[in-house]
Amino acid sequence: MTSQRPLEGKVALVTGASGGIGGAIALKLASQGASIGVHYNATKSNAEKICEGVRVAGGSAISIHADVTDVSQVNCMFDDLGSEYGSVDILVNNAGINKDGLLIRMSDSDWDEVIRVNLKGAFLCSRAAAKVMLKKRWGRIITISSIVGLVGNFGQANYAASKAGLIGLTKSLARELASRNVTVNALTPGFIEVGMVKSMTKEMKDMVTARIPMGRLGSPEDVAALAGFLASEEAGYITGQAFSVDGGLVL
Numbered sequence: 001m002t003s004q005r006p007l008e009g010k011v012a013l014v015t016g017a018s019g020g021i022g023g024a025i026a027l028k029l030a031s032q033g034a035s036i037g038v039h040y041n042a043t044k045s046n047a048e049k050i051c052e053g054v055r056v057a058g059g060s061a062i063s064i065h066a067d068v069t070d071v072s073q074v075n076c077m078f079d080d081l082g083s084e085y086g087s088v089d090i091l092v093n094n095a096g097i098n099k100d101g102l103l104i105r106m107s108d109s110d111w112d113e114v115i116r117v118n119l120k121g122a123f124l125c126s127r128a129a130a131k132v133m134l135k136k137r138w139g140r141i142i143t144i145s146s147i148v149g150l151v152g153n154f155g156q157a158n159y160a161a162s163k164a165g166l167i168g169l170t171k172s173l174a175r176e177l178a179s180r181n182v183t184v185n186a187l188t189p190g191f192i193e194v195g196m197v198k199s200m201t202k203e204m205k206d207m208v209t210a211r212i213p214m215g216r217l218g219s220p221e222d223v224a225a226l227a228g229f230l231a232s233e234e235a236g237y238i239t240g241q242a243f244s245v246d247g248g249l250v251l
């Protein structure tokens with residue numbers, strides 16, 4: 001029989017876990033028994049709410065602050081997690097931003113910032129985590145890309161490039177780390193009803209929903225369910241993949 005808490009004894013770090021999708025993933029991994037580093041950049045109180053949710057459900061979590069674009073802050077984040085829980089077994093690269101605009105109006109700084117947070121942030125966190133995972137000969141790296149990284153989008157050249165870059169990063173790391181039992185996969189969510197999508201007008205949501213074969217927007221829990229599986233022992237032979245969680249939008 002499969003254990004109800006297959007991640008008991010494992011330690012997970014979820015970046016941007018004070019936000020919608022990250023928070024749901026943190027709660028999912030905690031429900032499977034993992035101790036959680038709830039990373040935040042901006043609002044500690046949101047991260048503390050997620051930690052409280054984990055504790056109420058009988059799990060263990062700490063909030064950790066870092067700007068994922070800053071190598072010394074990233075290294076400190078892993079040190080803090082190590083001091084509390086010993087090490088890291090599961091990394092979820094979820095932190096991300098968008099700064100949309102059509103190409104000819106896109107500023108250099110909007111390009112640079114999105115690439116720095118979304119792509120360099122995942123690189124810095126993955127490198128720090130891989131050093132630990134290679135020694136343990138076990139690890140899971142799960143990166144939140146986007147369907148926009150597969151098919152592009154009007155006004156999102158920077159975001160799409162960063163999310164496509166994450167798929168290349170995922171496949172390369174999967175090749176480098178496979179022999180040490182470290183799997184690396186990406187999720188490409190569609191329209192998930194949090195953050196930017198939540199604040200869309202009803203008309204926009206209706207227009208988007210009409211294009212989704214499943215006939216509804218996604219929930220953060222839809223994404224968290226797959227992250228929970230990929231983090232488990234049972235997913236140990238799956239690596240280098242990008243999985244869409246989009247209700248069939250990109251078929």
Ligand SMILES: NC(=O)c1ccc[n+]([C@@H]2O[C@H](COP(=O)([O-])OP(=O)(O)OC[C@H]3O[C@@H](n4cnc5c(N)ncnc54)[C@H](O)[C@@H]3O)[C@@H](O)[C@H]2O)c1
Nearest residue numbers: 016018019020021041067068094095096146189191192195
């Ligand atoms: N919502 C969607 O429909 C959707 C679809 C596809 C992909 N995604 C991706 O899912 C992830 C989570 O998005 P969300 O919708 O939950 O949005 P969100 O804004 O709630 O979460 C993003 C998180 O990233 C953190 N962050 C931003 N800049 C940071 C920095 N410099 N250092 C550290 N952390 C930083 C934020 O604090 C926040 O917690 C993002 O990578 C996003 O691109 C979202």
